[in-house]
Amino acid sequence: MTRPRSTPAKGKGKAGARRPAAPAPAAPRRGPSSSDLIGVVVLLLTASLAACAGGGWGGRRPAPTGTEAPKGELTLRFLDVGQGDAVLVRSPEGKTLLVDGGRSGERMRTLMDQYAVTKVDLMVASHADADHIAGLVPAAQAKPTVFVNNGLAGTTQTWDRLVTALEKAGTTFQKANAQVFTLGSMKVRIFGPPRGMNDDQNNNSVGVRVEFGKFTALLTGDSEREETTAWLAQGRPEARGPVQIYKSIHHGARNGDHAAWLAAVRPENVVISVGENSYGHPTPEVLDLYRQNGIRVYRTDEQGTVTVTAQGDGTYHVTTDH
Ligand SMILES: [Zn+2]
Numbered sequence: 001m002t003r004p005r006s007t008p009a010k011g012k013g014k015a016g017a018r019r020p021a022a023p024a025p026a027a028p029r030r031g032p033s034s035s036d037l038i039g040v041v042v043l044l045l046t047a048s049l050a051a052c053a054g055g056g057w058g059g060r061r062p063a064p065t066g067t068e069a070p071k072g073e074l075t076l077r078f079l080d081v082g083q084g085d086a087v088l089v090r091s092p093e094g095k096t097l098l099v100d101g102g103r104s105g106e107r108m109r110t111l112m113d114q115y116a117v118t119k120v121d122l123m124v125a126s127h128a129d130a131d132h133i134a135g136l137v138p139a140a141q142a143k144p145t146v147f148v149n150n151g152l153a154g155t156t157q158t159w160d161r162l163v164t165a166l167e168k169a170g171t172t173f174q175k176a177n178a179q180v181f182t183l184g185s186m187k188v189r190i191f192g193p194p195r196g197m198n199d200d201q202n203n204n205s206v207g208v209r210v211e212f213g214k215f216t217a218l219l220t221g222d223s224e225r226e227e228t229t230a231w232l233a234q235g236r237p238e239a240r241g242p243v244q245i246y247k248s249i250h251h252g253a254r255n256g257d258h259a260a261w262l263a264a265v266r267p268e269n270v271v272i273s274v275g276e277n278s279y280g281h282p283t284p285e286v287l288d289l290y291r292q293n294g295i296r297v298y299r300t301d302e303q304g305t306v307t308v309t310a311q312g313d314g315t316y317h318v319t320t321d322h
Pocket residue numbers: 001002084085129131132222250251
């Protein structure tokens with residue numbers, strides 16, 4: 001599914017649903033809320049990962065890269081989860097970021113075993129569609145310290161299962177809002193959906209910018225033109241290129257990547273996370289767009305898991321399963 005099955009029942013002025021401290025049997029929707037944020041700030045001070053809440057929607061630029069490149073190697077894997085997204089990132093210190101989990105819990109469990117993921121420091125759900133969150137349910141066993149989402153509660157049983165699993169894991173919930181997480185020598189910059197995106201899950205995708213020294217990767221879920229155009233209008237520094245590795249928006253759908261957005265992001269490589277599907281993903285138009293912009297294309301449906309190993313000086317190497 002690329003769209004929510006139904007319109008979320010969302011109260012005005014309350015972007016996220018509640019996350020009850022104790023299980024509340026009558027709660028129809030559960031999830032993080034802004035009221036959790038106060039607790040989050042306190043918790044983060046004691047958490048093993050150092051995080052700081054960023055400013056508002058303004059033009060805060062990424063901090064300039066220090067002159068000394070971090071040592072070791074960052075590993076970024078676009079996991080082969082079929083039609084869906086799941087991106088696993090590890091810092092040289094072994095800190096782990098998981099962005100989305102694909103549509104199959106079983107598949108994700110296998111991949112977690114394969115890559116020996118026993119702890120997730122930061123879990124991000126770009127949005128609540130099943131092809132992004134179903135695999136996060138078993139991944140919650142790796143006890144994510146923090147879970148970030150778009151603040152729009154999902155309307156599905158899968159979403160409810162995810163929230164339950166995260167509550168059981170003792171995870172702290174946060175709504176995406178320009179946070180910066182320092183995971184070892186990797187920086188993860190979160191940028192939330194712009195205002196005015198209504199309840200559409202795709203257009204409320206969370207943006208994730210991963211920085212490791214001079215190396216940068218950018219992931220923006222299934223954002224459609226409305227969202228990326230609004231980010232461009234805001235001049236969001238997180239979306240400013242060049243970036244070495246970029247995830248194709250919305251599995252290469254026609255309503256995802258477009259020329260103006262790519263002109264800002266300036267990706268060197270794009271990874272299309274896609275499997276067998278009836279939507280026509282990736283579309284010839286989008287593939288042409290990448291070609292015209294001289295962007296190297298990798299696809300998980302043809303090449304399996306795409307693994308990027310990066311050094312702090314900005315050099316990197318891409319390998320694929322096949
Ligand atoms: Zn999707």
